[in-house]
Amino acid sequence: xxxxxxxxxxxxxxxxxxxxxxxxxxxxxxxxxxxxxxxxxxxxxxxxxxxxxxxxxxxxxxxxxxxxxxxxxxxxxxxxxxxxxxxxxxxxxxxxxxxxxxxxxxxxxxxxxxxxxxxxxxxxxxxxxxxxxxxxxxxxxxxxxxxxxxxxxxxxxxxxxxxxxxxxxxxxxxxxxxxxxxxxxxxxxxxxxxxxxxxxxxxxxxxxxxxxxxxxxxxxxxxxxxxxxxxxxxxxxxxxxxxxxxxxxxxxxxxxxxxxxxxxxxxxxxxxxxxxxxxxxxxxxxxxxxxxxxxxxxxxxxxxxxxxxxxxxxxxxxxxxxxxxxxxxxxxxxxxxxxxxxxx
Amino acid sequence: xxxxxxxxxxxxxxxxxxxxxxxxxxxxxxxxxxxxxxxxxxxxxxxxxxxxxxxxxxxxxxxxxxxxxxxxxxxxxxxxxxxxxxxxxxxxxxxxxxxxxxxxxxxxxxxxxxxxxxxxxxxxxxxxxxxxxxxxxxxxxxxxxxxxxxxxxxxxxxxxxxxxxxxxxxxxxxxxxxxxxxxx
Numbered sequence: 001x002x003x004x005x006x007x008x009x010x011x012x013x014x015x016x017x018x019x020x021x022x023x024x025x026x027x028x029x030x031x032x033x034x035x036x037x038x039x040x041x042x043x044x045x046x047x048x049x050x051x052x053x054x055x056x057x058x059x060x061x062x063x064x065x066x067x068x069x070x071x072x073x074x075x076x077x078x079x080x081x082x083x084x085x086x087x088x089x090x091x092x093x094x095x096x097x098x099x100x101x102x103x104x105x106x107x108x109x110x111x112x113x114x115x116x117x118x119x120x121x122x123x124x125x126x127x128x129x130x131x132x133x134x135x136x137x138x139x140x141x142x143x144x145x146x147x148x149x150x151x152x153x154x155x156x157x158x159x160x161x162x163x164x165x166x167x168x169x170x171x172x173x174x175x176x177x178x179x180x181x182x183x184x185x186x187x188x189x190x191x192x193x194x195x196x197x198x199x200x201x202x203x204x205x206x207x208x209x210x211x212x213x214x215x216x217x218x219x220x221x222x223x224x225x226x227x228x229x230x231x232x233x234x235x236x237x238x239x240x241x242x243x244x245x246x247x248x249x250x251x252x253x254x255x256x257x258x259x260x261x262x263x264x265x266x267x268x269x270x271x272x273x274x275x276x277x278x279x280x281x282x283x284x285x286x287x288x289x290x291x292x293x294x295x296x297x298x299x300x301x302x303x304x305x306x307x308x309x310x311x312x313x314x315x316x317x318x319x320x321x322x323x324x325x326x327x328x329x330x331x332x333x334x335x336x337x338x339x340x341x342x343x344x
Numbered sequence: 345x346x347x348x349x350x351x352x353x354x355x356x357x358x359x360x361x362x363x364x365x366x367x368x369x370x371x372x373x374x375x376x377x378x379x380x381x382x383x384x385x386x387x388x389x390x391x392x393x394x395x396x397x398x399x400x401x402x403x404x405x406x407x408x409x410x411x412x413x414x415x416x417x418x419x420x421x422x423x424x425x426x427x428x429x430x431x432x433x434x435x436x437x438x439x440x441x442x443x444x445x446x447x448x449x450x451x452x453x454x455x456x457x458x459x460x461x462x463x464x465x466x467x468x469x470x471x472x473x474x475x476x477x478x479x480x481x482x483x484x485x486x487x488x489x490x491x492x493x494x495x496x497x498x499x500x501x502x503x504x505x506x507x508x509x510x511x512x513x514x515x516x517x518x519x520x521x522x523x524x525x526x527x528x
Contacts, residue, residue, distance in 0.1 A: 037524045037525060037526040038524070038525040038526050039522060039523075039524065039525065040521075040522070040523045040524065040525040041520065041521070041522055042469075042520070042521040042523075043518055043519070043520055043521075044518055044519045044520075044521055045517065045518040045519065046474070046516075046517065046518030046519075047515075047516065047517045047518060048514065048515070048516050049514060049515045049516075050510075050514035050515075051512070051514070058511065058512030058513055058514075059509065059510070059511040059512055060508070060509070060510045060511075060512075061508070061509040061510075062506050062507070062508055063506065063507045063509065064486070064504055064505065064506040064507045065506065093515075094515050094517055095517075097517055097518055099458070102458065102461050103454065103458055103461040103462065103464075103465040103521070103523075104461050104464060104465060106521075106523075106525060108525055110525070110526065181459065183459070226424075227424070277424065277433075278424040278430060278431070279424050279430065279431030279432055279433055279489045279490070280430070280431050281430065281431055281491050282431070282491060282501065283431050283489045283490050283491045283501045283502055283503045284431070284489060284503065285433075285489045285503075285505075341489070341503065341505075
């Protein structure tokens with residue numbers, strides 16, 4: 001019997017030894033090796049409408065703004081909608097749906113190995129819109145076909161020179177880079193009522209037709225216990241219309257129309273130029289795009305040629321019946337930005 | 345002693361009966377039946393929450409629906425760094441009532457449609473059917489920045505950026521499809 005007792009105790013000890021391995025925290029390096037499968041999201045036959053029919057009490061109010069006389073200004077959203085094409089500026093929303101994201105190119109939430117996107121030894125949280133195709137432009141994944149030139153110049157007199165491809169003008173629009181097909185572009189619009197000192201003063205409307213955000217992403221990671229990120233905003237709208245009406249939504253003024261509106265903006269360049277969002281001890285908010293001062297010449301040359309940049313193009317701007325033609329802002333590189341709020 | 349030994353032996357034998365994972369082929373033959381249909385009604389801090397009723401006096405305030413007191417709603421504060429001088433992003437005064445009818449959950453096998461994408465995709469997705477209407481009653485929150493986590497902290501300063509109030513109904517249609525991507 002004594003032998004059995006020892007055997008039992010041995011067996012119990014053996015079992016308990018299996019539970020002795022405690023959980024260990026993973027360090028950044030180990031975490032960066034993780035490349036989990038992502039979660040794809042697609043909105044099928046989607047339409048959304050809020051705030052419509054103000055008369056029956058549907059309200060979405062933004063308050064906290066004051067005018068120069070210190071009176072409260074309330075921005076009341078009397079309609080916000082997302083629908084398929086042909087929404088007729090918000091008149092045809094429910095029953096006119098759109099697919100946002102494709103099964104093969106969905107919106108995606110993923111933990112990415114930073115080594116694969118140039119942010120070494122970090123695990124990156126990424127939320128991305130449907131990806132873009134390579135396209136034919138000299139700038140990869142760009143909607144804009146450019147005529148460009150190769151320039152060698154120094155950013156300041158006497159400083160080192162760098163060489164890179166720069167845009168001269170936009171020669172066309174290559175919509176084949178969008179993975180969203182023409183039937184998958186959304187109509188999005190918003191109608192604001194402006195209420196000053198409890199008097200409904202004016203109504204402002206903005207409607208965008210044929211919108212795609214393909215190629216946009218948000219990447220976040222931790223650096224010295226601080227959350228930093230990179231952001232890309234890629235917006236394409238076939239047409240954006242802005243106009244103001246009186247408080248009842250009638251007697252609208254001339255329309256401002258932006259046709260073929262393209263915004264391609266990248267903020268932050270990997271870990272070398274992270275974007276940080278923070279609140280200071282006095283309760284004010286600040287956004288910072290990191291300073292690249294003091295880096296190597298090799299870095300500057302790479303930054304100049306491949307670094308993040310913002311290009312904006314409007315195919316045609318018209319006010320009322322007058323066309324102003326096209327407008328382009330290109331090659332905009334933000335080398336440092338810090339914006340801080342102030343309490344008035 | 346014998347019962348103890350038998351117990352020990354039984355414990356050891358447990359892992360031998362471990363669950364076996366189903367292969368992809370076997371999983372493909374599993375067909376879920378139906379789904380779930382959900383209706384919901386959610387009220388957050390309509391009258392200032394439970395602390396307003398029997399909490400310490402610092403938490404109590406007049407919290408009827410017309411009240412704009414910041415003590416009434418819920419508060420989420422997120423610190424933006426690790427040093428003592430960092431401030432907090434705040435979502436303050438969260439309160440109101442949401443209700444929805446007809447949120448559905450089910451699995452769906454897609455191997456056709458979607459303008460040709462379905463045949464290439466040929467996989468299963470989780471389908472969340474969006475409710476046809478979402479109703480709000482006095483739903484509000486304030487976006488703010490603050491120097492401390494709680495309004496009761498010493499030297500508390502807060503800058504309110506804007507307040508959003510929602511009333512009435514928003515209408516939706518469509519499904520949200522959720523599925524794994526990449527190569528796990």
